[in-house]
C-alpha cells in the first residue's frame with residue numbers, strides 16, 4: 361500500500377466516525393455469532409487506525425486496543441482475501457508477537473477484511489483461538505460473508521448519522537467531510553460556499569404554528585426538492601439546519617455562480633402549491649468566496665450566515681460575505697448575549713441624569729434618566745448602540761423595569777432632600793405592547809409614594825408611529841393615571857401634526873438635529889418656529905434637545921421653546937452630582953443673580 365493509499369484509507373476510516381464509539385449490541389451480536397459458528401473462544405470487529413488496532417466489538421478479548429505493529433488484522437487489510445494463520449508460533453511474522461508469546465496466547469487467526477464501497481479496507485472481522493487449527497474453504501467464505509454483513513451495518517450506521525432525517529439530504533457532518541476531501545483534492549482553487557436560508561426565524565415560527573409540525577416537515581421536503589432540482593446533479597446540496605441548506609461550487613464553474621444563486625432564489629420565491637395552498641419561500645443566500653483548504657467548515661458556515669443576515673437586512677436575494685458587517689454582527693450578538701448578565705449584576709448598569717431647564721426662569725424643573733452600561737471587558741457601551749438592540753427583544757421589559765425602579769427610587773430620594781424634581785424615563789415601543797405596563801408603573805409609583813405627575817414617559821416618534829390599537833389604549837391609560845407623556849426626537853420621523861393630535865401626549869421634545877445647527881440655518885429656524893407654534897396651538901409644552909451653546913439657547917427662547925436640555929447647561933451626571941448641581945443652581949438663580 362502506498363503512503364497516499366494509506367492516507368485515503370485512514371480518511372475513509374475516520375469519516376465513518378466509528379473509532380472510540382461506545383459498544384453496540386448490533387455489532388456484538390455478529391461477533392458472538394462468528395465465535396459460535398467457528399467454535400472459537402475469541403472474535404472481534406477490529407479497526408486499523410494509524411498506530412493502533414481498536415476493537416469496535418470483541419468476544420473473549422480483554423483489551424480494547426493494541427499497538428498496530430502487534431495486530432494480526434493489519435496484515436489482513438492488505439491481503440487479497442480472507443487471511444488464515446493456522447499456527448502463529450510457526451509463522452515468522454507472528455512467532456515473536458507479544459499476543460502470541462503472552463496473553464491471550466493466540467495460535468490460530470482467521471480474518472476477513474472490512475472493505476468500504478470505495479475499496480478501503482478499514483479493519484477486519486476475525487476469529488481467534490489459543491489452539492492451532494485449520495479452516496476449510498467453505499468457512500472462509502462464511503467469514504467473508506459475515507464481514508460483508510458487518511460492513512453493511514457500518515454503512516447503515518453512517519448513513520443514519522450523516523443524512524438529514526426529514527429530507528434524506530446529506531447533513532452538516534457530510535458537508536464537513538466533503539469539504540476536507542475537497543481541501544486535499546482542490547487545494548488552493550477558488551471556490552464559493554453558499555448558505556440558503558429558507559425564511560427568517562420569526563416567519564418560520566409563524567409557519568410552524570399555522571401548518572403544524574407534520575406539514576412543516578413536508579414543507580421542508582418541498583423546499584429541499586426545489587433546491588436539489590434547481591441546482592442539478594452536479595452540485596451537492598447539504599441540509600445543515602432544519603431550514604438552512606448549503607452547497608459548494610468552484611468559482612470558475614461553467615455557469616457562473618451569480619446566475620446559479622439568482623436563479624435558485626427566484627425559484628424559491630416563486631409560488632408553488634402545497635396541500636392546495638400557494639406557498640413561496642422568502643429565502644436569502646449568503647455567499648463566501650474562499651480558497652479551498654484555507655477555511656474550515658464552521659468558518660464558512662458562520663461567514664455565510666452573516667452574509668444571509670446582510671441580504672435580509674438589505675432586502676436582497678443574496679449577499680457576499682463582508683468582514684466589517686460580520687464584525688458588527690458579532691458585536692451585536694455579543695452585546696445582546698451579555699445583557700442578561702448585565703441586568704443581573706449590581707454595577708454594570710447605572711443611571712445618569714440630565715437636567716431640563718425652563719428657559720424663562722432658567723430653573724431646573726426635572727431631569728431625564730439616561731442609562732449607562734459599563735461592560736467588564738468591552739468598557740462603556742453607549743445606549744445609542746445597545747438600546748436599539750434591546751428594543752427588538754424581550755429584554756426590553758427587564759431594562760425598562762430596572763430603569764423605572766432606579767429612577768423612581770432616585771426621585772423619591774431627591775424629594776426627601778427637598779429637591780422636588782420630575783423625572784423622565786425613556787420607554788421603548790415594545791414596552792407599550794406589554795399589557796401590564798400601566799399596572800407596573802402604578803405599582804412602582806405606590807411603592808415610592810410618588811405622585812404620577814412627577815414622572816414623564818418618553819416615547820420616540822418612531823415608536824408611536826407604529827403602535828397598535830392596544831398600545832394606543834395603553835398610552836391613554838398611562839395619561840389617565842396622571843403621568844406626562846412626551847414625544848421624543850420629534851421631527852426625525854414622519855409624525856405629522858394631525859397624528860400628533862390623536863396622541864395623549866403633553867410634551868414634544870424637538871430633536872437635536874434641528875437644534876444644534878440652528879444659528880447657521882435659516883431654513884431650520886423657519887421649521888423650528890413653525891413646529892413650536894403648531895405644538896403650542898395643540899397645547900403641548902416644547903423642549904429643545906441638544907442645546908450646546910448660549911446662542912442656540914437664545915434662539916430657541918426667541919422662537920418660543922418652553923424648556924431646554926443640553927450640554928450648555930449640564931451633561932448627564934450621576935445622581936449625587938446632580939443634586940449638588942441643582943442645589944448650587946437654584947441658589948444662583950435667585951432674583952438678582954445671573955445663572956450661567
Ligand code: C2E
Pocket residue numbers: 714729730731742743744747763785786787788818848849872905906907908925926927928932
Ligand atoms: P434621547 O432620549 O433623545 O436622549 C438624549 C440624548 O442626547 C442622550 O444621549 C444625551 O446624553 C444626549 N445629549 C443631551 N444633550 C446633548 C447635547 O447638548 N449635545 C449632544 N451631542 N448630545 C446631547 P444618550 O444618553 O447617549 O442616549 C441616547 C439615546 O438612547 C436616548 O436618546 C434614548 O433614545 C436612548 N436611551 C438612553 N437611556 C435609555 C433608557 O434608559 N431606556 C431607553 N429605552 N432608552 C434609553
Ligand code: MG
Pocket residue numbers: 728786818848
Ligand atoms: Mg429621551
Ligand code: MG
Pocket residue numbers: 848849869871872905
Ligand atoms: Mg431625544
